[in-house]
Amino acid sequence: MEPKRVLAINPGSTSTKIGVFVDEKPILVETLRHDPKQIAGFKELFDQYPFRKQVILDTLDREGMNLNRLDAVVARGGLLRPIPGGTYRVNQAMIDDLRSGEYGVHASNLGAIIAEEIAGRLGIPAFIVDPVVVDEMEPIARISGIPQIERKSIFHALNQKAVARRIAKKMGKRYEDVNVIVVHMGGGITVGAHRHGRVIDVNNGLNGEGPFSPERAGTIPVGDLVALSFSGKYFSGEIMRMIVGRGGLMGYLGTSDAREVEKMIAEGDEKAKLIYEAMAYQVAKEIGSCSTVLYGKLDGIILTGGLAYSEYFIHLIRERIDWIAPVYVVPGENELQALVEGALRVIRGEEEAKIYPFVEKGAEMVHGGKL
Numbered sequence: 496m497e498p499k500r501v502l503a504i505n506p507g508s509t510s511t512k513i514g515v516f517v518d519e520k521p522i523l524v525e526t527l528r529h530d531p532k533q534i535a536g537f538k539e540l541f542d543q544y545p546f547r548k549q550v551i552l553d554t555l556d557r558e559g560m561n562l563n564r565l566d567a568v569v570a571r572g573g574l575l576r577p578i579p580g581g582t583y584r585v586n587q588a589m590i591d592d593l594r595s596g597e598y599g600v601h602a603s604n605l606g607a608i609i610a611e612e613i614a615g616r617l618g619i620p621a622f623i624v625d626p627v628v629v630d631e632m633e634p635i636a637r638i639s640g641i642p643q644i645e646r647k648s649i650f651h652a653l654n655q656k657a658v659a660r661r662i663a664k665k666m667g668k669r670y671e672d673v674n675v676i677v678v679h680m681g682g683g684i685t686v687g688a689h690r691h692g693r694v695i696d697v698n699n700g701l702n703g704e705g706p707f708s709p710e711r712a713g714t715i716p717v718g719d720l721v722a723l724s725f726s727g728k729y730f731s732g733e734i735m736r737m738i739v740g741r742g743g744l745m746g747y748l749g750t751s752d753a754r755e756v757e758k759m760i761a762e763g764d765e766k767a768k769l770i771y772e773a774m775a776y777q778v779a780k781e782i783g784s785c786s787t788v789l790y791g792k793l794d795g796i797i798l799t800g801g802l803a804y805s806e807y808f809i810h811l812i813r814e815r816i817d818w819i820a821p822v823y824v825v826p827g828e829n830e831l832q833a834l835v836e837g838a839l840r841v842i843r844g845e846e847e848a849k850i851y852p853f854v855e856k857g858a859e860m861v862h863g864g865k866l
């Protein structure tokens with residue numbers, strides 16, 4: 496088969512990562528850093544769109560990349576309606592939802608729109624793969640405890656599924672044939688129970704659920720949070736920032752950088768040690784909880800994300816969970832590679848591109864609305 500060339504785009508809050516791949520092999524990978532002042536100068540997220548697109552095009556031009564040789568463009572999808580995992584062809588319904596911000600505003604909302612703009616002009620397809628709103632939760636996992644609130648699936652779907660596929664392959668199996676718990680440990684931490692290729696339960700990592708993380712609070716005693724919210728001491732924006740951005744390590748220790756915390760511990764800081772160990776304790780506890788979701792029938796537990804580079808942090812988790820199942824460590828995340836792999840599965844005909852918003856065959860419900 497002819498080699499396939501794919502451009503991958505992953506917009507973050509202050510940078511845009513891009514990669515050009517020939518099949519699975521990267522020939523160009525760049526992190527285009529944007530001046531935070533320039534980003535702050537745009538009133539709405541979508542005002543950044545022409546600027547970010549031009550920076551990408553200028554970089555590709557400077558690096559001598561011939562766009563006409565591309566077979567597809569793939570981007571990290573943003574905050575969309577809840578959808579099952581997979582590769583989706585970018586379409587107007589998706590662009591409308593991303594533009595409206597109805598499901599949330601996040602830099603990754605720009606990805607599909609830039610991808611479609613570049614691909615459209617070249618007459619090639621644009622895709623997104625496993626956005627953070629991937630929702631494959633079982634009905635039982637959606638029940639929160641009060642009827643007014645349903646649990647939501649918002650997690651590091653792209654990296655979780657990519658490493659689960661990689662480790663399944665290492666086991667000589669297909670992702671669709673294994674049961675694994677995947678723990679992504681980045682700025683946020685998400686712990687997913689993957690049953691035969693579907694993430695049937697996972698903590699909402701964006702918004703106050705699960706273990707605390709370098710910059711997020713995770714689950715907190717709810718009555719106390721309500722009391723704090725109505726104490727008159729804080730604005731709602733301040734409370735939200737305690738939950739996301741200034742929670743977790745950042746809240747207790749003033750830094751979200753685990754390397755700095757480990758330095759504090761090495762210098763004898765007892766508080767830093769307690770908080771860091773508590774983060775590992777909460778991660779281990781969440782893994783234990785997910786193992787019950789899978790009735791203990793597990794092929795492995797996979798630890799990934801930036802924190803998985805830390806041998807000390809991995810040790811703190813491993814000593815509590817290695818009796819449950821074999822533990823695999825895949826440090827960092829390789830989202831560009833995961834995006835390209837998702838696009839290649841479709842281009843090579845190994846998988847069909849899904850249509851957004853997703854309709855389950857024979858189902859009465861559309862994910863995100865009634866049929």
Ligand SMILES: Nc1ncnc2c1ncn2[C@@H]1O[C@H](COP(=O)(O)OP(=O)(O)OP(=O)(O)O)[C@@H](O)[C@H]1O
Nearest residue numbers: 680681682683709751752753754800801802804805
């Ligand atoms: N080599 C390392 N050793 C120890 N900790 C590390 C290392 N590299 C990154 N980390 C820590 O991992 C945490 C998450 O960093 P990372 O940059 O991977 O997350 P992110 O990409 O910002 O967030 P997310 O993965 O949630 O999107 C930080 O606390 C960082 O200090």
Ligand SMILES: CCCC(=O)O
Nearest residue numbers: 627649650683700701
């Ligand atoms: C949990 C959703 C992904 C992120 O942290 O940005």
